[in-house]
Each structure stands twice: as structure tokens, then as C-alpha cells.
Amino acid sequence: MSVAALLRDRKVRDVLAQVAVAAGLVALIVFFVRNASENMVKAGIASGFGFLWRDSGIEVPFQLTGYTASSSILGLLWVGIVNTLLVSVVSIVAATLLGFLIGVARLSRNPMLSGLAGAYVEFVRNIPLLFFVLIWYFGVVASLPAPRASIPLLDIAFLNNRGLTVPLPQEAAGFAYTLLVLLLGMAVQLALVALSRRRQARTGHALPLGWTALLLLLAAPLATLLWAVLGTAWDVPALRGFNYRGGFVLVPEFVALFAALSTYTAGFVAEIVRAGILAVPAGQVEAAKALGLRPGLALRLVVIPQALRVMVPPMTSQYLNVIKNSSFGAAIAYPDVVSLFMGSALNNTGQAIEIIAITLALYLSISLAVSGFMNWYNARIALVTR
Amino acid sequence: MSRLSLALAAALSCLCGAASAQQLVPSPTLDAIKARGHLECGVHLGLPGFSFANDKGEWSGIDVDYCRALAAAILGDSTKVKFTPTSVQQRWPVLQSGQVDLLSRNTTITFSRNATLGVNFQGINFYEGQTFVVRKGTATAPKDLDGASICVAAGSTEEKQAADWFRERNMKTSIINFQKNDDAIAAYDSGRCDAYTAGLGALAGQRSKLKDPDSHVVMTETISNDPQGPTTRYGDERYQLVVRWVLNGMIAAELLGITSKNVDEMKAKSTSAEVRRLLGVDGGFGAMMGLSNDWMFNAIKQVGNYGESYERTVGMGSPLKLARGKNELWTKGGALFTPPFQ
Numbered sequence: 198m199s200v201a202a203l204l205r206d207r208k209v210r211d212v213l214a215q216v217a218v219a220a221g222l223v224a225l226i227v228f229f230v231r232n233a234s235e236n237m238v239k240a241g242i243a244s245g246f247g248f249l250w251r252d253s254g255i256e257v258p259f260q261l262t263g264y265t266a267s268s269s270i271l272g273l274l275w276v277g278i279v280n281t282l283l284v285s286v287v288s289i290v291a292a293t294l295l296g297f298l299i300g301v302a303r304l305s306r307n308p309m310l311s312g313l314a315g316a317y318v319e320f321v322r323n324i325p326l327l328f329f330v331l332i333w334y335f336g337v338v339a340s341l342p343a344p345r346a347s348i349p350l351l352d353i354a355f356l357n358n359r360g361l362t363v364p365l366p367q368e369a370a371g372f373a374y375t376l377l378v379l380l381l382g383m384a385v386q387l388a389l390v391a392l393s394r395r396r397q398a399r400t401g402h403a404l405p406l407g408w409t410a411l412l413l414l415l416a417a418p419l420a421t422l423l424w425a426v427l428g429t430a431w432d433v434p435a436l437r438g439f440n441y442r443g444g445f446v447l448v449p450e451f452v453a454l455f456a457a458l459s460t461y462t463a464g465f466v467a468e469i470v471r472a473g474i475l476a477v478p479a480g481q482v483e484a485a486k487a488l489g490l491r492p493g494l495a496l497r498l499v500v501i502p503q504a505l506r507v508m509v510p511p512m513t514s515q516y517l518n519v520i521k522n523s524s525f526g527a528a529i530a531y532p533d534v535v536s537l538f539m540g541s542a543l544n545n546t547g548q549a550i551e552i553i554a555i556t557l558a559l560y561l562s563i564s565l566a567v568s569g570f571m572n573w574y575n576a577r578i579a580l581v582t583r
Numbered sequence: 584m585s586r587l588s589l590a591l592a593a594a595l596s597c598l599c600g601a602a603s604a605q606q607l608v609p610s611p612t613l614d615a616i617k618a619r620g621h622l623e624c625g626v627h628l629g630l631p632g633f634s635f636a637n638d639k640g641e642w643s644g645i646d647v648d649y650c651r652a653l654a655a656a657i658l659g660d661s662t663k664v665k666f667t668p669t670s671v672q673q674r675w676p677v678l679q680s681g682q683v684d685l686l687s688r689n690t691t692i693t694f695s696r697n698a699t700l701g702v703n704f705q706g707i708n709f710y711e712g713q714t715f716v717v718r719k720g721t722a723t724a725p726k727d728l729d730g731a732s733i734c735v736a737a738g739s740t741e742e743k744q745a746a747d748w749f750r751e752r753n754m755k756t757s758i759i760n761f762q763k764n765d766d767a768i769a770a771y772d773s774g775r776c777d778a779y780t781a782g783l784g785a786l787a788g789q790r791s792k793l794k795d796p797d798s799h800v801v802m803t804e805t806i807s808n809d810p811q812g813p814t815t816r817y818g819d820e821r822y823q824l825v826v827r828w829v830l831n832g833m834i835a836a837e838l839l840g841i842t843s844k845n846v847d848e849m850k851a852k853s854t855s856a857e858v859r860r861l862l863g864v865d866g867g868f869g870a871m872m873g874l875s876n877d878w879m880f881n882a883i884k885q886v887g888n889y890g891e892s893y894e895r896t897v898g899m900g901s902p903l904k905l906a907r908g909k910n911e912l913w914t915k916g917g918a919l920f921t922p923p924f925q
Contacts, residue, residue, distance in 0.1 A: 240679060241701035241817035256746040256758035258732070266746045338775045358774045359732055359757070438730040439721070439777045442755070449775065450759070530761045530770065536737065540672065540762055544738020547675050547700040 233550055248546045249274070255541045257532045259448045270542050277534035278559065284454050284533065285520045291459035292519065293512075296466020301496075303471050314467065321464030326522055329461050334453035334529040341449070344440045353433055354444075361447040362434040371425025378421045382413035450531040454523065462519050469511045473504035505578055513571035517564050534559060607873045610821035612684055613657065621663040624650035625683035628668045628763070631788030632897040632905075633689050633709075642666045646687040648892040649708055649813060649830065652882040653685070656829045656874060661885035670763055671738045675700055678816060685826060689785060691740040691809040705827040707812045708889075709897075710909035710918055711782035712805030713741050716790060721777060724804045729754040734767040734776035736760070740809060741780050748806045768792050782809055787903040825872050831921040832879040835861055836888035838912055838921070843887040850880060861924050868924065889919065 203209050237244045253273040256266050260276045261283070303314035321329075338358050342348065347357040354363045366372065386409060393404035434444035477500050485495035527536040534556055543552045616622055626634035626646055634644040647666065655661035669677050669688060678686050679701055690696075691711065692704040715725060715733070722728055725748070735742045737760035749756045759776060761767035764785075771779035772793050781789060786801045793799055813830060815823055836842070839858050841849050850862045860866035862883075863876035870876055886892060893910060894900045911917025 237701075242679060243699035254743045254746055255760070256742075256756070258757040258759050266750055335769075335773055338770070338773050343774060439728070440730050440732065440757075442730060446757075448759075527762055528766070530734075530737075530759045530766070532760070536760070536762070540737040541742060541760055544672055544675075545695075545743065547696070549676055 237550070243546070243548060244551065246551055248548055248551070251546070253542065253545075255537070255545070257537065259446070259451060259532055270546070273542055274534070274538050274555070276532065277537040280526075280531070280537075281520070281523050281533040282563070284451060284458065284526065284531065285523045288455055288458035288462065288523070289516050289519050291455070292462035292466055292515075295459060295463035297470050299463060299467035300470025300474070303467060304474060318464045318467050321461055322468075326457065326461055326525055327528060330454060330457040330525045330528055333457040334449070337449050337453045337456070344436065347436070347441070353431075355434055355436075355441050357440075358449065359440050359446065360449050360452070362441040362444045363447065364431040364433045365443070365445045366425075366429045366431055368429040371421070371428050375418055375421040375425050379414070379418040382417055386410055386413050448531075450526065450529050453529055454526045454531045457525070458519055458522060461522075462515055465515050465518075466512065469508050469515065470504070472511075473508035474500055476507045477503045502578075506575075506580060509571060509575040509578065513568055513575075516567055516571070520563055520567065521560065606871075608821045610819055610873060612819045612822035613825065613873060616657055616684060620658065621665050622650060622654040622657065622685075623683045624653075624664050624666050625669045625674060625677050625686040625688055626650070626666050627688040628670055628765070630689060630764075630785055631791060632784065632901055632903040633788065634666070634668075634687070635788070636666070636668075643896065645709060645892055645896040646689065648886055648896060649687050649833070650685070652833055652886040652892075653813075653826065653829050655881040655885045656832075656878040657825065659875065659877075659881050661882070671736050672762065675702070678702060678814065681816070684815075684822075686814040687812075689782065689811050690814055691811055693740060701817045702814050703817060703823060705813045705815060705823060706830040707810040707919070708830055709784060709811045711784050711809040711811050712909075713744055713780060713807040713809060714783045714786060714802045714805045715778040715780045716771075716786050716793075716799050716801045717778045719798050719800050722802075723800075724802060725806050726752070726754075728756060728778060730756065731777035732757040732759060732775065734759050734761060734771040734779045736764045736767050736781070737762055739764075739781075740807075741782070744807045745780050764789070765792070782811075784897055784903070784905055787897070787905055791902070821872060825874065828872070829879070829882060832861060832882060832924070833886075833889040833892065834912070834919055834921040835924055836879070836883045837890040838914065841883055841888060842891055843884055846880060846883045857924050 204213075234244055249271045250269050253268055253270045254266055255273060257264060257273070257276055260280065262272070262276050262279055264272045264276045299314045299317060302310050303318065305311045305314075341356060341358040344355075344357045344359055347355040349355055354361060356362075386406075389404060389409050390406060393406055397403045432443045434441035436442075481499055481503065482495060485499040490498065523533055524535040526533045527540060530536065539552060539556050543549055546552070624647075626642065626644075629635050630644070632644055634642060634646045636642050650664050650666070651661040654664045667677065667683050669683075669686070674686055674688060674690065677683050685705075686702075687708075689709070689711065692707070696702060697704060715722075715728065717728075722731070728749070733745060733756055735745060735758055742758065742760055745756070745758060759767075759770065761770060764781065768779055768789055770776060779786075779789075783801065783803075783805055790796050790799060790801060813826055815826055835857070839855065839861065841858060841861070846862070849858055850864060853859060853862075853864075856865070860868055862880045863869055863878065867876055869878040872878075875881075887895070890912075893907065897903045897905045898907065907915075907917060909918040911919060913920045
């Protein structure tokens with residue numbers, strides 16, 4: 198085939214056009230990066246990624262990674278990532294649960310309940326998140342007593358405006374076993390569910406799944422937990438000087454950000470849930486009724502599985518919003534990626550371009566990973582049509 | 584003949600003009616300031632005594648005064664300054680990108696900033712030292728702060744210095760880093776922290792932002808030495824020269840007893856060689872930098888010498904009432920120093 202003939206081929210033309218655009222984009226990026234680095238050298242501004250291995254020298258009041266002020270800036274970044282993910286994950290779980298309840302309540306036939314849920318949704322959706330975060334923060338800090346007037350919980354944990362100080366076990370092995378037992382119990386329970394389904398299909402009788410769940414998921418892990426709690430020495434916080442010493446402190450920044458993110462996002466989740474349920478054709482509910490299913494059962498077995506298909510895509514974007522919104526923690530000194538890395542580290546090193554690029558790449562990869570997982574889940578629960 | 588002499592004169596003046604212009608290194612920054620007719624000065628978001636805008640938007644403070652003196656030296660008019668308030672985080676990019684001609688905002692001179700940020704420090708206009716503000720009766724010196732929660736502005740030198748200081752002494756503190764000074768102060772005020780840390784001078788002004796200033800005390804003991812002064816970008820040496828020597832000139836004026844009140848008289852009558860050079864009577868020092876020879880005369884006349892500025896903004900004539908301390912002339916036991924005007 199001649200070149201002219203090749204160019205007339207639409208497929209070839211399309212590929213060529215795409216290659217040209219991609220090459221142009223790469224060239225543009227290369228140009229910007231080179232231009233920036235040349236100008237930075239000219240202006241005497243340090244560049245490169247070597248700073249990541251320098252000592253950070255910054256104290257972080259809330260971290261789970263064993264970081265100290267003498268760790269590297271890379272260590273500081275890792276603290277930030279873990280804190281961002283921690284507050285995002287717990288907020289997503291809480292927002293989903295709360296949002297589901299409110300969404301279902303909004304559809305209730307009880308006018309009081311649906312009215313309250315509606316008011317909540319309207320209130321939350323029309324207020325900026327930053328306002329929410331600040332209200333929670335100053336609300337939480339201001340409403341709690343000073344350390345000397347702490348609220349004792351069973352005399353081992355103490356609540357004050359510096360946070361909730363809880364005892365810390367000296368040895369963590371027992372708790373790892375508890376987790377192991379719980380995971381094992383889950384696996385066995387899942388196998389039993391599958392077995393029970395097959396048995397029900399064959400004989401019409403299910404296994405007593407409730408009892409096995411109670412034993413495997415509650416009783417066994419609790420017993421191990423009790424053994425773990427009694428088997429280790431505890432670092433119980435004690436009031437000394439300014440504040441309680443020892444133990445682990447759940448800082449008010451975390452509590453405020455968690456509360457703000459979950460109550461705020463719950464309003465949006467509630468609307469998604471309501472829309473999802475309303476999207477299920479009325480005929481489905483009527484059919485379920487005609488089959489003799491009670492309302493609760495109809496909701497669980499007929500409505501929600503179908504509503505989920507409508508809900509998953511918008512829910513994904515809400516989850517992504519929670520992760521991105523967690524950066525509002527910077528406003529109240531919650532040590533997340535933005536606060537630690539783009540705040541403290543950026544100022545100490547002055548390497549703005551590198552630090553912002555790394556932060557950008559981080560948020561992008563976390564968000565892409567979450568949306569990848571949600572897309573997979575969406576494909577799995579999608580209606581199989583023939 | 585007359586035409587020839589005219590042409591000769593023109594050629595001569597051209598040559599002289601070219602020759603006198605060639606004596607000066609090109610200075611894009613000075614040219615830009617003169618062309619635009621005002622100085623762009625980066626200051627603090629709002630720190631009483633240093634750079635603070637009142638409800639009419641009029642700026643005052645020791646750092647603001649320095650920028651006014653610089654404008655008077657370059658443009659002959661101390662009012663031709665535009666102030667750009669910058670946060671702890673914004674200050675470097677704002678200076679590096681050329682949005683401001685200089686920073687004059689309580690910025691501590693450190694090695695790593697000088698070496699990696701592409702900025703030069705042009706002298707010291709305030710010796711600051713880090714200390715703490717606490718509620719009355721809880722602590723009196725930094726060593727009492729074991730176990731305390733301390734609010735601080737993220738990215739400030741205080742953040743690292745406090746961490747280092749307590750770590751070296753095996754003291755356990757919880758340092759909470761906020762993005763802005765004002766957020767950190769508000770959190771301290773609401774009870775989140777036992778102490779708020781900043782420079783002694785900065786705290787004297789910031790204390791007024793607390794709800795009940797009288798129930799708090801600023802510790803007198805400092806844990807660091809934080810010299811601060813005007814900061815410029817790398818490059819453009821002639822402009823850096825001007826920035827450096829206007830500050831030196833303000834200090835020299837105090838040393839030589841020149842004030843905004845007696846400057847006219849000193850210029851007319853003084854027999855001191857250094858005074859005459861500083862005020863542009865002899866020596867032609869202004870022209871050496873491409874400025875008019877009465878550069879320092881204008882700065883002193885319109886703004887005053889260092890001491891006048893200090894007393895008016897942070898000293899006894901201000902609500903801050905800071906003693907001179909290290910910020911006294913070296914001849915009177917302080918650390919303020921200027922090389923000679925020779």
C-alpha cells in the first residue's frame with residue numbers, strides 16, 4: 198500500500214492524530230519542566246528530590262508510623278499519607294452508614310422522621326465545608342474541659358481539650374491474634390454462607406447462620422481480645438504537670454475533622470441513597486409485596502440490590518470528595534499531607550515545585566485507585582443482561 | 584565655527600553621558616521601580632509594631648518604615664510604596680517570582696534559606712529571640728514547659744527551633760502546627776494549647792489579639808537568636824547595594840545624631856566629614872549607586888533614623904514598649920552595627 202493510500206485509511210489517520218496529540222502533550226510537559234528547572238538554577242533556588250532524605254526536624258503531635266523529629270522528610274510525607282488515609286477511611290465508613298440511615302429516613306412515611314432527615318440534608322448541603330470544619334474544631338475544643346478538670350472514663354481514659362488519652366498496651370501481639378481470629382471467623386462464616394445457599398437451593402432449609410455468626414464473629418474474637426487485654430501491661434495515662442502523660446492521645450483535630458467530614462458527606466450520601474431507592478420501579482416493590490415479603494425484607498432483598506447499581510457511580514465521586522476534602526484538615530492543624538508536606542516541609546526546604554508535584558501525584562494515585570476499585574465493584578454488581 | 588563647537592559640545596556631552604552611564608552596572612530592579620514610580624514591598628499579614636494596617640488601610644511598623652525609607656532613597660518620596668501582605672508560606676514564592684522588590688517582614692536570617700531559596704539577607708533591622716506566651720501562673724520560663732502543648736505557625740523557624748530545644752533537653756512537648764500565625768493564636772486562646780510560641784517582639788504585639796491579654800504573660804527568657812532584616816532575590820547587585828546601605832544609613836544617622844528634625848540643619852552646617860557624605864553634601868555617594876545624592880537625606884527627613892523608627896513602632900513610644908536590648912547601637916552596648924560611610 199502506498200503512503201497516500203495509508204493516509205486515506207480512516208483508522209490509520211485516527212491513530213496518527215492521536216499519536217501527534219500525545220507527542221505534543223509530552224513535548225509541552227518537557228518544555229515546562231526544563232524551563233522551570235533552568236529558571237530555578239538561574240535564580241539560585243535549589244531543585245531536585247534530594248531534600249526528601251534530609252532530616253525533617255518537625256514535631257508531629259499525632260502519628261502512627263513511629264516517626265520522630267529526627268526522621269527524614271520522606272518519613273514526614275509518610276506520616277501525612279497515613280493520616281490522610283486514616284481520616285478518609287473512617288469518615289467514608291461513618292458517612293456511608295449515617296447517610297444510608299438518613300436517606301432511608303427521608304423516604305419514611307412518618308412525616309416527623311422524613312421532615313427531620315430532609316432538614317438535615319438541606320442544612321448540610323448548603324454550608325461550606327470549611328465552616329463545618331472550623332465549627333466542629335472550635336466547638337469540640339471549647340466545649341471540653343482543661344486537662345486538670347478532665348472527664349475520666351472508668352479512670353483509665355481521660356477526655357479534655359487536648360484530646361482523648363487512652364491507655365496503650367505495652368505488647369501488641371495479643372491484639373494481632375484477635376485480628377487473626379476475627380479474619381479467620383469471617384472466612385469460615387463466608388464459606389458457611391455459600392454452603393447454606395447451596396443447601397437451601399437443594400433442600401429448602403438454611404443453616405443456622407445467625408448462631409454461627411455470633412460464635413465466629415463475636416464470641417471468639419471477644420474471648421481472644423479479653424485474653425490479650427489481660428495478658429499485657431498497660432501504659433495508663435497519669436496527670437503530671439500540664440497534661441496526662443503516657444498512653445495514646447486521640448487529638449481533637451482528628452475528632453473535629455472526622456466529625457465534619459462524616460456529617461457533611463452524609464448529607465450527600467443520603468440524597469444518593471434516596472435517589473437510588475426511588476429509581477427502583479414501583480412494580481418491583483409491588484411484586485415483592487405480592488410474593489408476601491415483609492417491607493423490611495422487600496427493602497433488603499429486592500429494593501437495595503437494585504438501588505445499589507444506580508448508587509455506586511455517584512457514591513464513588515462522594516468517596517473521592519472525602520479524600521480530597523480531608524485536606525481541609527490543614528485549616529485546623531490536623532497533620533495530613535497538605536499540612537505537613539505542603540505546609541511545614543515546603544517552608545523548610547522552599548522546594549515548592551517538587552513538593553506540589555509529589556502531592557498532586559499522591560492525590561491523583563489515591564483517587565484513581567479508589568475509582569478503579571469502585572468501577573470494578575460496579576461492574577460486578579451490574580445487571581447481567583443477555 | 585559656532586556650529587562646529589556646538590557639534591563638538593554635543594559629542595562631548597554624549598561621550599560623557601555614555602561614560603558616566605558605563606560606570607554603573609545595569610540594575611533592572613532599580614529601573615523597574617523608577618519606571619513604575621513605586622516600590623513593591625512584601626510585609627507580614629498583620630503584626631502590630633512590625634507591619635500592621637489600621638482600619639483606614641494605613642501601614643505602620645518598623646518593617647514598614649524601612650520600606651518607606653528605601654522608597655524615599657530611590658524615588659525621593661516615602662509614600663510611594665505598595666505593601667503586599669504575605670503569609671509565612673507565601674513569602675518566598677512572592678519574592679522569588681518578582682511580585683515584590685523585597686521582603687521586609689520578620690523573616691529570620693538562616694543559612695539554609697540563604698543557600699537554597701535564592702534569597703539574600705541585606706542586614707539586620709531587628710534582633711528577635713523566640714519565647715512563649717502562657718496563661719498567668721502556669722509557667723515562668725521555657726524549662727517549665729515539659730509536657731505542654733504548644734501552638735506554632737507551620738514553616739516558621741520557631742517550629743523547628745522549639746522542637747530542637749525541647750528534644751535536646753529530653754523534654755516531651757506536643758507541638759501543634761497551624762498554617763497561619765492568627766490560627767495558632769486563636770487555637771491557643773481557645774484552650775487547645777498551654778503556650779503559643781513566636782519571637783519576643785512579635786509576641787509583644789500579638790498578645791493584643793488575645794481575648795483577655797492581661798491573663799497571659801510573655802516569658803522574658805528566649806531560646807534562640809533570630810536576626811531579621813530586609814531580604815532580596817539573588818542577582819542585581821546594584822539594587823542589593825541600595826537595600827543594604829539604606830539600612831546602614833538609618834543606623835549611621837542615629838550614631839551620628841542626625842534625626843528627621845535636625846537633618847536640614849545638619850546638612851547645611853555640619854562639619855563632620857561622615858555626616859556630609861551621608862547627607863550627600865560631599866562624596867557623591869548617591870550617584871555611585873545611580874541614585875540622587877540626597878538619597879539618605881530624603882530617607883532620614885521623611886522617615887527618620889533607626890532609633891526614631893524603633894521608638895515610634897516597637898519602643899517606648901508604642902504600645903509594645905520594648906526596650907532596645909540587642910537592638911541598641913553597638914556603641915551603647917547593643918548589637919546594631921554599620922560599616923563606615925567612607
